[in-house]
Amino acid sequence: MIRQFIKTLFGSLSALTLTACSPVTLLNAMVPESAYQHRSDLVYGEYDRLKLDVYQPAHSVDSQKPATVIFFYGGGWEAGEKADYKFVAEALTSQGMIVVIPDYRVFPEAVFPEFIEDAAQAVAWTRQHIAEFGGDPEQLFIAGHSAGAHIAAMLSVNPHYLQQAGLETEQLRGMIGLAGPYDFLPLTSPTLKQIFGDDASQWQSQPVNFVGEDHPPTLLLVGNNDRTVLPRNSYRFAEKLKQYGNDVELIELSNYGHVAMVAKLAKPLRGDGALLAPIVSFVELHRH
Template sequence: MSTPAPHALDPDGQPRLPPVAMDYARTVTDWAQAPLDASITATPDQTYGPHRLQRFDVFAPRGAQNAPVLVFWHGGGWTNGYRQWVRFMAPHVTALGMVLVAPSYRLAPAHPLPAALDDAMTLLACLQTELPAWGGSPRRVYLAGHSAGGHVAAMTALRRQAWRTHGVADDMVQGCLPISGIMDLHDPQPAPQSLEERVYTTVLRGLDPLQDAVHSPLYWTAGNRVPFDLSMGEHDSARVLRSNRRMLPLLQAQQATASLHVVAGLDHFHTHLQLRDPACPWYAQLARRVHAHTEPA
């Protein structure tokens, strides 16, 4: 495992995290060191592009064939994070009979949006041909992620025209389950030095501030055909709480089903940390979503 210490700058210049985020990063980094059971086939450091962050790890049940697939993007405010932060989920996802794909993606400020979103589409195009090698079905793919990763998952699910541009099949994505996703980047008066201000100074660096709407899932819900299961913590960030509550009725007005799950007592980071428990309700929710879909003959 070559994950840099979360308090250090890595070769991409990831900035120092706030203390609460640093504690989260240390925890998921430590959990990534745990050995995997022999029932799991791990295939790390696969490439989907020339940049060193255009990589993904695959965790599959040994002997899997035509299994459903979960693609889970890490969080980190679009400026930080490692795909290894997702590794601790592998035993629980594979226990559901699913293949887990954990990607990295290019980060701001070196690569402001839409780089992460372009990477997500490129990844799906790659997986469309590569998944059978790990026993995964390219027609049974589910998207998820935590925080900024939830934003990436939601934008990827909603931008159907971009699927066509990247050669992604219309029947590839069967559901989206973002956790504490940031569904609206807009803030009319972000406080100085706040995470909201960083969206404009770093994540959207070089773009007109009005581009915040273009890169917000909230504004892409019209015509959606991907089932959504949104989830967030009772004590999540104000931006997450507000944007998910606003997005739900917009999704429910479309063809696909949509739900919102608020987990009592949890804050922004513990909505992901709770997934270390195999009995976490999110896994049951994922299983229900997968079982609700019948693959075409």
């Protein structure tokens, strides 16, 4: 999905490169590496895919230890590679944050809720080890795009998953969701039905069904031109969070489609920073 979007944007430029060079590789090659130091393929669980990358800012922006953002990529719960999201890491490390990008099991290797459980393990690993990278384990944020936003939301509103990993949701400083599916029943896709199980149990996969009081602060970003994950997912989730008195902010970005809601974090596509700026402001507001 993100590869196709970037291929469209950079079609003429890609034609000048070797055919083996994918559009995402090309985009990441245009992202400056001076903003971060990088450690890759750190093992956080027992399955082959359970590895993560840590990006440290090259330069501190203030005297505090940096906040850490754990970013879960999208891909319909059946695709995705952490290496494709170096541009996300550059965007956030350039603002002084540490960024952790985990791989997690996807369909058909895993079905719901196994990828949520993987994500919880990644958060637990980060809390245990982030001080080794100059971070503060008390300053953890989770974030995600599309299916990754769904994963982050489930960790935020359903304490079961973090508790399994020895954590509590109160140990998160906030959740950032970009174009996330939070209230997406009924399912029509045969693949999604395999991923999320029979009709009687699918309700358990919906973040909106677990909203109560005292969730971590939440930032929801949505593109009003998104036809893949309809904006109503974010509107309904925000409304439910507000109904229970939670701290939630929803920002709508005009003319942003689904993949633009992550691709426009990349420096070559960032423009005026309309997507990055509210993320930075949210982290700064809640990192105390």
